[in-house]
Amino acid sequence: MSELRFDVTTADWVAFAPSRALRPHHEAFRAVPTDGNLSTAHCPFCPGNEAFTPPDIYVAQGANGGWRVRVVPNKFPALRIEEDTRRIEDGPAFHRMGGCGAHEVIVESPEHTVFLAQQPVDQIELVLRTVQRRHQDLMGDRRFQAIIAFKNHGPAAGTSLEHPHWQLIATPIVPRMLRQKHQVAEEYFDRSGGCLYCVILDEELRSGTRVLAANDGYVALLPYASHVPFETWIMPKRHRASFAVVEPTELRPLAELLRLVLLKLYTALDNPAFNLTIDTVSRGDEDKEYFLWHIRILPRLTTPAGFELGSGMSINTVLPEDARAFLSEVATTENHAVGRTEPAKVPVPA
Amino acid sequence: MSELRFDVTTADWVAFAPSRALRPHHEAFRAVPTDGNLSTAHCPFCPGNEAFTPPDIYVAQGANGGWRVRVVPNKFPALRIEEDTRRIEDGPAFHRMGGCGAHEVIVESPEHTVFLAQQPVDQIELVLRTVQRRHQDLMGDRRFQAIIAFKNHGPAAGTSLEHPHWQLIATPIVPRMLRQKHQVAEEYFDRSGGCLYCVILDEELRSGTRVLAANDGYVALLPYASHVPFETWIMPKRHRASFAVVEPTELRPLAELLRLVLLKLYTALDNPAFNLTIDTVSRGDEDKEYFLWHIRILPRLTTPAGFELGSGMSINTVLPEDARAFLSEVATTENHAVGRTEPAKVPVPA
Numbered sequence: 001m002s003e004l005r006f007d008v009t010t011a012d013w014v015a016f017a018p019s020r021a022l023r024p025h026h027e028a029f030r031a032v033p034t035d036g037n038l039s040t041a042h043c044p045f046c047p048g049n050e051a052f053t054p055p056d057i058y059v060a061q062g063a064n065g066g067w068r069v070r071v072v073p074n075k076f077p078a079l080r081i082e083e084d085t086r087r088i089e090d091g092p093a094f095h096r097m098g099g100c101g102a103h104e105v106i107v108e109s110p111e112h113t114v115f116l117a118q119q120p121v122d123q124i125e126l127v128l129r130t131v132q133r134r135h136q137d138l139m140g141d142r143r144f145q146a147i148i149a150f151k152n153h154g155p156a157a158g159t160s161l162e163h164p165h166w167q168l169i170a171t172p173i174v175p176r177m178l179r180q181k182h183q184v185a186e187e188y189f190d191r192s193g194g195c196l197y198c199v200i201l202d203e204e205l206r207s208g209t210r211v212l213a214a215n216d217g218y219v220a221l222l223p224y225a226s227h228v229p230f231e232t233w234i235m236p237k238r239h240r241a242s243f244a245v246v247e248p249t250e251l252r253p254l255a256e257l258l259r260l261v262l263l264k265l266y267t268a269l270d271n272p273a274f275n276l277t278i279d280t281v282s283r284g285d286e287d288k289e290y291f292l293w294h295i296r297i298l299p300r301l302t303t304p305a306g307f308e309l310g311s312g313m314s315i316n317t318v319l320p321e322d323a324r325a326f327l328s329e330v331a332t333t334e335n336h337a338v339g340r341t342e343p344a345k346v347p348v349p350a
Numbered sequence: 351m352s353e354l355r356f357d358v359t360t361a362d363w364v365a366f367a368p369s370r371a372l373r374p375h376h377e378a379f380r381a382v383p384t385d386g387n388l389s390t391a392h393c394p395f396c397p398g399n400e401a402f403t404p405p406d407i408y409v410a411q412g413a414n415g416g417w418r419v420r421v422v423p424n425k426f427p428a429l430r431i432e433e434d435t436r437r438i439e440d441g442p443a444f445h446r447m448g449g450c451g452a453h454e455v456i457v458e459s460p461e462h463t464v465f466l467a468q469q470p471v472d473q474i475e476l477v478l479r480t481v482q483r484r485h486q487d488l489m490g491d492r493r494f495q496a497i498i499a500f501k502n503h504g505p506a507a508g509t510s511l512e513h514p515h516w517q518l519i520a521t522p523i524v525p526r527m528l529r530q531k532h533q534v535a536e537e538y539f540d541r542s543g544g545c546l547y548c549v550i551l552d553e554e555l556r557s558g559t560r561v562l563a564a565n566d567g568y569v570a571l572l573p574y575a576s577h578v579p580f581e582t583w584i585m586p587k588r589h590r591a592s593f594a595v596v597e598p599t600e601l602r603p604l605a606e607l608l609r610l611v612l613l614k615l616y617t618a619l620d621n622p623a624f625n626l627t628i629d630t631v632s633r634g635d636e637d638k639e640y641f642l643w644h645i646r647i648l649p650r651l652t653t654p655a656g657f658e659l660g661s662g663m664s665i666n667t668v669l670p671e672d673a674r675a676f677l678s679e680v681a682t683t684e685n686h687a688v689g690r691t692e693p694a695k696v697p698v699p700a
Contacts, residue, residue, distance in 0.1 A: 007575035008546060010527075011534055014575045015665045018672070078657065078665045091557070093550045094574045150656025158655025169657050177360075177662020180530075184361055196358060196443070203441045224444045225357035225364045277660030298659055305508025306500025307428065307519050309648055310627030312527020315365045315428045322368070 002080050002099020004173070012176045015099055017078045044075070045107045045163035057104060058134065060126055068123065069130050070107040077103035078169055085143050085172045102138055102170040106130055108151075112163050115271070116151070117262035125255035127166065131278070132251070134168050135244050139283065144170035146178060146282040149243070154273025156300045174282045182281060182291060189290035197292035200224075201235050209321045212328065213260055217253035220261045222320035222327075229302065229318035230269065230327070232261055234295040242286040243278050243293045258295065263332040265299060273300040352430050352449025354523070362526045365449055367428045394425070395457045395513035407454060408484065410476055418473065419480050420457040427453035428519055435493050435522045452488055452520040456480055458501075462513050465621070466501070467612035475605035477516065481628070482601070484518050485594050489633065494520035496528060496632040499593070504623025506650045524632045532631060532641060539640035547642035550574075551585050559671045562678065563610055567603035570611045572670035572677075579652065579668035580619065580677070582611055584645040592636040593628050593643045608645065613682035615649060623650040 004013045044052035047066055058071040079101025087097050108127045109119060116124060135147045151166045152159045174182075188196040204211055204221045212220045212232065220234050234257055240246055246254075265272060280293040308314055354363045394402035397416055408421040429451025437447050458477045459469060466474060485497045501516045502509045524532075538546040554561055554571045562570045562582065570584050584607055590596055596604075615622060630643040658664055 005575040007573075007577070008538075008550070009534060010531055012575070012577075013663060014577055015663060016667075016669055017665055018667060018669055090574070091553045093546070093553050146661070148657050148660045150660045152655045156653070158653035158658075167656065169661075171661065171663070175661040175663045181360055184359060188358075200358070200443045203443050207441070223357075224440070225355040225362070227357070227362075227364055275656040275659050277656050279660070296660075303506070303508035305502045306517065306625040306627050307498050308508075309625050310498045310500050310629070310646075311496070311519075311521065311525040313363060313365060313521070313525045315367055317366075317368060319366055319368055 002078065002083055002101075004079075004097050004099050006095040008093050008095070010176070013171075013173050015078045015101075017076070017099065040112045043112055043161070043163050045070075045105075045161065045165060046112050047110045053105075058130065060130060062110075066110060068110070069126055071130060071134060072105050072107070074103040074105050074167065077101075079103055079171065081141070097172070100143060100172040102141070102144065102168070104134055104138075104168045106134065106166040106168070108164045108166060114164065115262070115266060116153075116164060117259045117266055119259075121252070121255050121259060124259050125252050128251045128255055128258075129248060131166055131168065132243060132246065132248075138168065138170045139244060141170070142283075143172050144283070145174045146171045147244075147280070148175075149278040151276040153276070154271070154300065156273035157275050159273075178279075178282060181279075182285070185290045195239060195289055195292055197235065197294065198239055201237075201292070210324050212264070212324050213257060215253050215257050217250055218257045220257055222324045224320065226316055226318075226320045226323070227314040228298050228300075229316060230265065230272075230299045230323045231320070232265070232297040234258060234261060234297075235292060236294070239289070239292055241281045241288045241291045241293060243280045245286050246293075254295075260332065261297065264327045264330050265297070267332055268327050268330040269299060269301070274298060275300065352428065352433055352451075354429075354447050354449050356445040358443050358445070360526070363521075363523050365428045365451075367426070367449065390462045393462055393511070393513050395420075395455075395511065395515060396462050397460045403455075408480065410480060412460075416460060418460070419476055421480060421484060422455050422457070424453040424455050424517065427451075429453055429521065431491070447522070450493060450522040452491070452494065452518070454484055454488075454518045456484065456516040456518070458514045458516060464514065465612070465616060466503075466514060467609045467616055469609075471602070471605050471609055474609050475602050478601045478605055478608075479598060481516055481518065482593060482596065482598075488518065488520045489594060491520070492633075493522050494633070495524045496521045497594075497630070498525075499628040501626040503626070504621070504650065506623035507625050509623075528629075528632060531629075532635070535640045545589060545639055545642055547585065547644065548589055551587075551642070560674050562614070562674055563607060565603045565607050567600055568607045570607055572674045574670065576666055576668075576670045576673070577664040578648050578650075579666060580615065580622075580649045580673045581670070582615070582647040584608060584611060584647075585642060586644070589639070590643055591631045591638045591641045593630045595636050596643070604645075610682065611647065614677045614680050615647070617682055618677050618680040619649060619651070624648060625650065 002017045004015055006013055040046045043049060053072040056070060056072055059067045060069040062068040079099045081102050083098030083100040085097055085100045087095055089095055108116060131149050138144055138147055148169045185196045201219060210222045218234050218236055220232060222232055275298045277296050279296055281291050352367045354365055356363055390396045393399060403422040406420060406422055409417045410419040412418040429449045431452050433448030433450040435447055435450045437445055439445055481499050488494055488497055498519045535546045560572045568584050568586055570582060572582055625648045627646050629646055631641050
């Protein structure tokens with residue numbers, strides 16, 4: 001049983017998924033439960049253990065008969081497709097609905113411990129293409145208003161399973177934070193006729209002090225008002241509001257730049273915990289001018305505390321210009337030459 | 351040098367306080383630096399080590415000649431009173447200002463390891479009164495628009511020093527999250543003529559399923575749409591928009607209820623990490639009808655991950671009704687009988 005409850009004081013929906021944790025008895029909350037260091041014998045994402053997960057949603061087969069990428073439902077989903085979207089009034093200030101949505105896991109490699117950026121570009125491209133296909137497929141369900149695609153790396157970033165994976169959550173409402181972000185950009189568009197994010201990108205390219213790397217299709221930069229140390233964005237040079245409408249051919253340069261950025265962070269900060277999310281528009285705005293989809297990488301080097309929770313503001317201890325200078329000096333070790341990898345084969349999802 | 355930078359994509363101000371951390375070189379970010387387990391000989395908040403901090407802002411003396419509560423400037427402030435509030439344009443999308451504000455520490459006891467709820471009610475009342483006096487005093491500086499009072503408990507809650515303390519940060523802008531929360535409540539007031547929080551409190555008292563405890567002046571409850579497991583609010587029965595205008599005589603029942611709630615959380619969850627903040631209005635709204643000041647206690651039992659950072663939504667694994675039932679069954683050990691303590695003596699701040 002999942003449900004969504006509306007916080008009338010903030011206009012946020014909160015997802016309640018009691019099955020995700022142990023019941024609230026003494027032992028359950030003595031420590032945060034984690035199974036992060038499962039051996040490969042018990043890891044549900046390792047080859048041979050496919051029966052430990054719910055049945056596949058999608059599998060990308062490799063040349064050797066094994067799989068290269070595997071998509072399965074999350075065994076402890078935050079939201080579930082069988083729930084209802086009707087609003088229920090528990091009282092004048094208490095509104096809820098069923099925890100309707102979807103929660104999928106994209107296992108990004110058969111290997112238990114390999115880091116995304118240490119994989120061949122082909123494999124990273126395949127992961128991105130799989131994320132995109134699942135995004136497109138989930139938006140076929142018209143109850144879903146937004147898709148949050150994300151990757152957690154390291155226990156400090158909330159990873160509960162070590163085996164590298166991405167997740168997608170489809171929500172039946174537009175989360176308030178995203179709605180607000182879209183409204184800010186829409187108001188800018190109404191006022192100026194332009195895309196706020198394209199203006200930012202142009203300004204960053206002109207100044208150069210926060211641009212970490214770029215290729216034909218994308219720019220990696222550390223934003224002017226970074227909320228956390230070493231926050232890094234990857235922005236497309238070509239205006240598109242949604243990750244779902246990016247041409248498949250445009251995913252290869254994205255994979256290349258993502259790999260470079262993650263290698264730099266990995267090397268410079270000694271394999272930091274981080275969260276990666278794809279910022280994109282919600283249902284119906286895929287062709288709009290006001291927003292530019294982008295990747296946000298948020299290293300988890302500091303712990304938000306009472307001030308951050310009480311004010312919503314961030315305290316950042318590193319200026320993005322300093323972080324960019326530091327990352328720029330880092331030489332990345334290229335373990336995988338691009339030419340050495342097998343060509344990407346991307347089967348159509350079932 | 352502190353500065354505030356405006357995030358044009360979210361309308362948040364971000365505080366940059368580079369002096370708070372080591373410079374961004376390799377060692378600095380291998381691990382989050384912490385001095386949480388300083389021995390009392392080196393603890394800047396222990397009696398005898400007063401010279402380790404900047405000079406006192408305020409001291410509450412005890413009967414024995416030593417201090418009971420001590421307020422000092424934060425040695426590594428997020429914001430500083432000597433900075434400027436003028437806005438500077440670094441480009442069409444880049445706006446900043448000096449990191450103007452104040453950042454104070456309230457050492458809540460001479461004892462290095464005592465937990466707030468294990469102290470006599472008198473001492474808790476004195477701490478609350480000191481927080482209130484500092485709030486009132488800081489609002490005398492008309493550059494400051496909002497005061498965030500908070501307490502971090504435990505490393506998972508971002509504590510950098512073990513010796514128990516509160517902090518106050520005065521900001522020269524109204525943080526966007528608070529502005530939005532106030533707007534929601536103001537719109538409710540404009541529509542209905544009532545205070546949204548008083549409506550919530552009435553509904554909670556009627557249903558009772560989320561009310562943990564109450565006394566003459568206050569109600570402790572676990573909110574309907576709790577963002578984290580065991581989130582607990584303490585709300586005053588008497589309508590007041592700001593903590594700053596609470597009568598000093600009303601702080602004793604608050605201290606009693608806060609002590610009970612913290613003891614229950616401590617016992618039930620085995621001394622969990624938590625953040626405590628005081629939600630209150632910003633400058634000029636102290637007498638308004640739309641808002642009810644309240645205390646929020648946010649246990650840090652789970653780690654927000656990519657979904658939470660990407661969507662702004664929370665996933666909560668424990669329904670507040672279940673958490674309340676669990677806490678209600680907990681017997682709290684009363685180490686300090688109320689009558690045993692010395693009467694509160696609250697000197698006027700310097």
